[in-house]
Amino acid sequence: MNIFDIIGPVMVGPSSSHTAGAVRLGNAALAILGEAVAEAAVGLHGSFAQTGRGHGTDLALVAGLMGWSTDDIRIPQAFAYAREIGLKYCLKNINAGDAAHPNFVKIHLKGRKGGESEMAGASVGGGQIIIKEVDGFPLEFTGDFPTILTLHEDRPGAVAEVTGILSRRGVNIAQMRVFRRNKGGLASMVLETDQPVDDADIAAVAALPLIRSVRHIPAIS
Amino acid sequence: MQTAAGQAVSFADFCVEFQSKQLELPPDKVIARMAAMLAVMEESITTGLKGPRSKGGLVGGDAQKLQKYLSGKKRSILGNVVGKAVMYSLAVGEANAAMGRIVAAPTAGSSGVLPAVLFTMKEELHLSQSELAKGLVVAGAIGMVIASRASLAGAAGGCQAECGSAGAMAAGAMVSLLGGTPAQVGHAVAITIKNMLGLVCDPVAGLVEVPCVKRNAGAVAQAMVAAEMALAGIESVIPPDEVIDAMDAVGQSMHCSLKETAQGGLAVTPTALALTEKIFGHTI
Numbered sequence: 192m193n194i195f196d197i198i199g200p201v202m203v204g205p206s207s208s209h210t211a212g213a214v215r216l217g218n219a220a221l222a223i224l225g226e227a228v229a230e231a232a233v234g235l236h237g238s239f240a241q242t243g244r245g246h247g248t249d250l251a252l253v254a255g256l257m258g259w260s261t262d263d264i265r266i267p268q269a270f271a272y273a274r275e276i277g278l279k280y281c282l283k284n285i286n287a288g289d290a291a292h293p294n295f296v297k298i299h300l301k302g303r304k305g306g307e308s309e310m311a312g313a314s315v316g317g318g319q320i321i322i323k324e325v326d327g328f329p330l331e332f333t334g335d336f337p338t339i340l341t342l343h344e345d346r347p348g349a350v351a352e353v354t355g356i357l358s359r360r361g362v363n364i365a366q367m368r369v370f371r372r373n374k375g376g377l378a379s380m381v382l383e384t385d386q387p388v389d390d391a392d393i394a395a396v397a398a399l400p401l402i403r404s405v406r407h408i409p410a411i412s
Numbered sequence: 413m414q415t416a417a418g419q420a421v422s423f424a425d426f427c428v429e430f431q432s433k434q435l436e437l438p439p440d441k442v443i444a445r446m447a448a449m450l451a452v453m454e455e456s457i458t459t460g461l462k463g464p465r466s467k468g469g470l471v472g473g474d475a476q477k478l479q480k481y482l483s484g485k486k487r488s489i490l491g492n493v494v495g496k497a498v499m500y501s502l503a504v505g506e507a508n509a510a511m512g513r514i515v516a517a518p519t520a521g522s523s524g525v526l527p528a529v530l531f532t533m534k535e536e537l538h539l540s541q542s543e544l545a546k547g548l549v550v551a552g553a554i555g556m557v558i559a560s561r562a563s564l565a566g567a568a569g570g571c572q573a574e575c576g577s578a579g580a581m582a583a584g585a586m587v588s589l590l591g592g593t594p595a596q597v598g599h600a601v602a603i604t605i606k607n608m609l610g611l612v613c614d615p616v617a618g619l620v621e622v623p624c625v626k627r628n629a630g631a632v633a634q635a636m637v638a639a640e641m642a643l644a645g646i647e648s649v650i651p652p653d654e655v656i657d658a659m660d661a662v663g664q665s666m667h668c669s670l671k672e673t674a675q676g677g678l679a680v681t682p683t684a685l686a687l688t689e690k691i692f693g694h695t696i
Contacts, residue, residue: 194431197555197564197581198517198526198548201452204468204508205620207520241696242674244616245468247511262452267511288633316565317519 201262208294209239209246210218212314214266215411217255219322219334220310222408224286226302227254228278234285237293239314249282249385252296256280260412261318264316287311308406325406328379330370335410336383342403345371345378349401353380356395362386377403413652416594423594424546427553446545446552447514453504453527456514460503464510468691470621472510475503493536496637498641501528501632505625517548518555518577520562521620524628525578526551529586529635543589551581552586554601561653562660566613567664567672571627576608576659577633579638586639602648603638604631609655610662614677617688618696623678651662 202211221228233252235243243249247267254269257278263270273280287295292313299309311324322332325340332338339357343349350369357364363385371378388407397405416426432439461479465472478499490494504524508514514523530544539547539585555564558577563569583600590598592600608631616622669676674696678684688695 192556192559193435194442194552194556195435197559198446198449198552199515201449201513201515203511203513203521204520204523205511207516210511211516213519233470238696239696241692245617245619245621245691247467252509260511264513285473316567325467 202318203262203264203266206246207318208314208316209243210251210266211246211318212258212316212320213239213243213248213262213296214261215250215254215318215320215334216298216312216314217252218258218409218411219255219312219320220298220300220308221256221258222334222411223310223325223406224300224302224306224308225406226304226306228300228303229303231256231278231280232299233280233282234287234289234297235282236285236291236295236297239294239296240284252298253278253280256298256300263403303369325379328370328372330379330381331368332381332383334408336365336385337387337410338408339380339382339384339393340408341380341382341389341396341407342405343380344401344403345375346401349378350380352380352399353396354399355390356399357382357384360392360395362388362392413598415595423433423588423592423597424550425639426594427549428546431549431553442549443542443545446548447541449517449548450530450541450544451580452513453517454531456504456507456619457500457527458533459510459512460505460507464506464512464617466506466509466621467511468509468617468619468621470616470619470687471507471625474625475499475506478618480503483621494633496536497528497532497636498629500531501525501628502625504528509619509621509625517551518559518581519566519574521566521624522578522628522631524625525575525582525631525635526585528584528628528632533586533589536592539589547589549587550597551585554581554584556599558656558659561656563663569659570666570671571613572608572611572659573604573663574613575627575631576605576611578628579608579635581606582632583606583638583642586635587642590639592643596642598641598652599646599648600639602650602652603641603646604634605646605655605659606648606650607634607638609659612666612677613672614663614670614679615672615674616679616684617691618674618679619691622684639657668681
């Protein structure tokens with residue numbers, strides 16, 4: 192905690208969890224897709240679904256998908272801007288189950304260049320978010336650090352190969368976790384790094400034999 | 413505060429120096445970043461005084477009403493200083509509810525308190541912008557102590573943790589800016605929290621509108637009352653750290669229906685339930 196966590200952040204109101212956090216969830220979904228959004232299907236759960244409209248959660252999510260920051264005064268007009276740039280969006284209420292966080296959202300995106308991604312995450316208070324799922328894979332990270340996500344075969348050496356490449360390229364890992372659905376199947380590594388990661392780093396990781404795919408998410412401001 | 417009491421510098425300068433070391437930023441850079449926050453705060457007052465309507469439609473225009481009342485010929489109870497501070501706090505609260513840009517200080521729901529107190533001090537007590545920036549550092553330092561011993565979130569501690577903390581931070585900043593001692597800053601913090609202890613978080617329809625905006629105004633008044641008492645040498649019998657610990661304990665024992673869930677208090681009054689139905693077409 193530092194003093195600017197107390198005096199700050201600068202944000203568009205009314206709620207750090209329902210507005211600022213929603214913008215950041217949109218930012219995270221955009222970063223995971225890695226290109227401009229053409230179509231977005233957004234599912235709102237719990238308190239997001241029930242009180243979201245009164246907090247501008249819907250506007251904030253669309254603003255986030257356009258890459259706007261939490262203090263962008265255009266947020267109340269986000270829908271109009273989205274229509275102007277041809278971003279198609281559809282918001283609906285979903286029930287993600289009792290175990291899901293009350294401020295939970297699922298975002299399916301199609302990109303201008305043809306990419307596709309799905310992300311689920313929660314706004315956990317004070318504008319902080321947790322990404323809970325990427326492309327149907329359950330995992331957990333905050334977006335506060337540059338993050339590398341892998342989809343890889345759950346076999347000995349996969350983790351060592353990736354961390355080896357990063358260490359040789361001077362990238363320090365701040366936190367990392369490995370998630371898998373079942374033993375020996377597909378697994379996902381979440382690597383949060385201290386240094387920004389460049390395209391060459393990602394290409395080097397992607398070229399490893401046990402790696403199926405890699406996503407790179409720059410830190411979300 | 414005990415450390416600060418033995419220093420030759422003012423409490424505000426002590427806080428700036430301390431934060432500068434924590435952030436590894438030179439003191440003038442800390443002040444400059446706070447000045448940037450002040451600019452947003454000032455802008456949020458201006459936005460709110462234009463009378464914007466909130467997203468949920470429950471608030472808006474009250475700051476304007478008070479402005480008109482205070483500038484008229486009618487007799488005022490609060491006078492220029494408290495009257496203006498209350499007006500500014502309503503303005504920022506209303507700007508926030510209308511999706512205007514604000515500084516969460518410490519939270520969005522309690523964002524009206526510090527701008528109100530600081531800009532009233534600037535205009536009515538002739539303080540400079542750089543003094544206000546130092547006041548913001550003092551407020552932030554107090555907020556850090558509260559956050560580390562208790563909480564600043566309504567969902568964790570009720571409104572006492574949001575508006576109560578904002579009031580305590582504002583009271584401490586005022587005492588420090590008017591030349592109070594570190595001990596007096598502590599008493600102002602303690603008195604404010606004591607007078608707001610137990611305040612629940614019960615937003616109508618779950619929105620940061622009712623009663624949040626007017627609670628900011630209440631917190632401003634509490635902060636000013638506490639600051640004036642502390643400057644006069646009146647002491648809190650219970651020391652500030654113990655008061656903050658009590659606030660934490662009260663927050664923990666508070667039922668979850670009273671902690672930002674809109675399941676209790678004002679949020680479940682017949683009027684609130686009818687409004688919720690009207691806004692969302694269903695109850696929460």
